[in-house]
Amino acid sequence: MAKIIQGKQIARDLCEKVANEASTFRREHDLAPGLAVVLVGDNPASEVYVRQKVIECDKAGIHSEKYRLPHVTLEAELLGLIARLNRDPKVHGILVQLPLPDHIDPSKVLDAIAPDKDVDGFHPVNVGRLSTGSDGLTPCTPLGCMMLIDTVIDELRGKHAVVIGKSNIVGKPVALLLLERECTVTVTHIATLGLPDIVRRADIVVVAAGAPRLVRGDWIKPGAVVIDVGITRKDGPGGKALLVGDCAANEMDHAGAVTPVPGGVGPMTIACLLSNTLKAARRSVHG
Secondary structure, three states, X not given: OOEEOOHHHHHHHHHHHHHHHHHHHHHHHOOOOEEEEEEEOOOHHHHHHHHHHHHHHHHHOOEEEEEEEOOOOOHHHHHHHHHHHHHOOOOOEEEEOOOOOOOOOXXXXXXXXXXXXEXXXXXXXXXXXXXXXXXXXXXXHHHHHHHXXXXXXXXXXXXXXXXXXXXXXXXXXXXXXXXXOOOEEEEEOOOOOOHHHHHOOOOEXXXXXXXXXXXXXXXXXXXXXXXXXXXXXXXXXXXXXXXXXOEOHHHOXXXXXXXXXXXXXXXXXXXXXXXXXXXHHHHHHHO
């Protein structure tokens, strides 16, 4: 029977650690770590995510500022707000919730955030730091994936990891993090041929394809660790909403360890956001 990696508990432990260290930071510097969260438009899922982030910030002793902008906000107005937040010494992290309305270029917006306040880790400077193995701000979900893997594998060096999905948000950065730990990494995507056979050779499988139940049980080598990043909302019995991962969860008993959906990677993303905010705050005072 596969071990279930309890992402909720691991995230709670990390949030508690951040809260303790944030308390020390406030005492030493008479300043709370500060996060500005910017939400443009009225996307219901984004509303939920932002509310969760603000709640967790408050619990951890991180000062949060929420900027709620209407859907008709001009790109120039949003860039102006980011410029002001970049200059604000009480704001250590800036997060612009995606997706943005169609008339706003997300790459232009993300590139406008000061790299040292880019707690999402999406700025080209932080992407470059990640690719060269230097100490930047790491994207939250990939960072959370690595923390979960570390709870079940003591030594990653030499392991074969297969990443399914090549997005800039998860696939590419998690592949770089695995490479940094000296895994042999195969990155697969929608055009990959023979995907099941590639996955069958993996010691570690990170699935971030956004394709419900894509990965079947017979793809997974016995004892492999499976990190399921995907989450899709589907209608269940009686019209009740179900959250489904990219793996066929009921077929994974022979794996070594798996993350559940929900309750696996998701909670780690917010916990790592808090950790990144504290890291940015420390750098702002120590250089």
